[in-house]
Amino acid sequence: MGRKRKGEKLDGWIIIDKALNLSSSQVVGKVRWLTKAQKAGHAGTLDPLATGVLPIGLGEATKTMPFIVDASKTYEFKMKWGSSTTTDDLEGEVVDVSDVFPSKAELEAQLPIFTGLISQTPPIYSAIKVDGKRAYDLARAGEEVVLKSRLVQIDSIQILCHDSDSLETHLRVECGKGTYIRSLARDIAEKCSSRAHVSYLRRTRVGPFQEKDAISLEKLEELSHSAPAQSLLLSLMTALDDIPVVAVSGSEAEDLSFGRQIKGELLQGAESVQGTVILVFDNRPVAIAETIETGFQPLRVFNM
Numbered sequence: 001m002g003r004k005r006k007g008e009k010l011d012g013w014i015i016i017d018k019a020l021n022l023s024s025s026q027v028v029g030k031v032r033w034l035t036k037a038q039k040a041g042h043a044g045t046l047d048p049l050a051t052g053v054l055p056i057g058l059g060e061a062t063k064t065m066p067f068i069v070d071a072s073k074t075y076e077f078k079m080k081w082g083s084s085t086t087t088d089d090l091e092g093e094v095v096d097v098s099d100v101f102p103s104k105a106e107l108e109a110q111l112p113i114f115t116g117l118i119s120q121t122p123p124i125y126s127a128i129k130v131d132g133k134r135a136y137d138l139a140r141a142g143e144e145v146v147l148k149s150r151l152v153q154i155d156s157i158q159i160l161c162h163d164s165d166s167l168e169t170h171l172r173v174e175c176g177k178g179t180y181i182r183s184l185a186r187d188i189a190e191k192c193s194s195r196a197h198v199s200y201l202r203r204t205r206v207g208p209f210q211e212k213d214a215i216s217l218e219k220l221e222e223l224s225h226s227a228p229a230q231s232l233l234l235s236l237m238t239a240l241d242d243i244p245v246v247a248v249s250g251s252e253a254e255d256l257s258f259g260r261q262i263k264g265e266l267l268q269g270a271e272s273v274q275g276t277v278i279l280v281f282d283n284r285p286v287a288i289a290e291t292i293e294t295g296f297q298p299l300r301v302f303n304m
Helices: 024-033 060-071 104-114 137-138 183-191 219-225 236-240 250-257
Strands: 012-018 041-042 051-059 071-082 081-086 093-096 114-119 150-163 168-175 194-206 246-247 276-281 284-292 296-303
Touching: 012 024, 012 060, 012 219, 012 236, 024 051, 024 219, 041 060, 041 276, 051 060, 060 236, 071 250, 081 246, 093 137, 104 150, 104 183, 168 250, 183 194, 194 219, 250 276, 250 284, 250 296, 276 296
Parallel strands: 051 194, 081 194, 246 276
Antiparallel strands: 012 051, 041 051, 071 168, 071 194, 081 093, 114 150, 150 168, 276 284, 284 296
């Protein structure tokens, strides 16, 4: 018999507005401590120097994390023109300088190059593993770090402000999984025959989770003294809002709970679905499943 987890069984999402100089892991620890949740994890790391939307999954919601990690995201960031750094942000040492400050028109002319599916080389100060070690650990130890370029999706880039007094450009970008904003800023500057680094970075959306859904850790602590923890959570189904839902019977729900396939011919809502689906009983999620020729094969089963 498995050892019982300590803490309260909570299932759902808390969206934290991460503050500056906190790691994502520190936020998870604080949320778990405040809610006394048995299990918690974050869906998409934010650097300590970044702020904004950090989805925290509790309990069974952690089983839906891959859908949030893979979701599109929106960031706002500022490029500080004039110098590039070892980390491509404010934290690093200056490695190159330039007195080129492109006009807004010159900058706008380059942005289409960075939209769509593009090749991007991550910053050497990143969490990517090289031979089993984090790239940032190797870089801090003075070792040479060579990272392979990768394809990332940039849906749009918009200039919000271009200020010659502060030598900063404020932009908004919508992008896919694995995009490094620091690399994007570095590459845009180089394309403009200049140098720049990120001086401000904020994530305003992760998949279905918006900035308006997020609360600070301080607010969560305040609310935790006056409201049941479960009442503070968003449903785990929020992470699955674009996946078809199919209703199952009680006996089928029981079969699914044991990981068994179920037949799909007569299920309500199953007439035309293909691929990944959410199977529900009595409006409660039972499993994430994939369609097969004879019905549905459970991929993740919820213990609700």
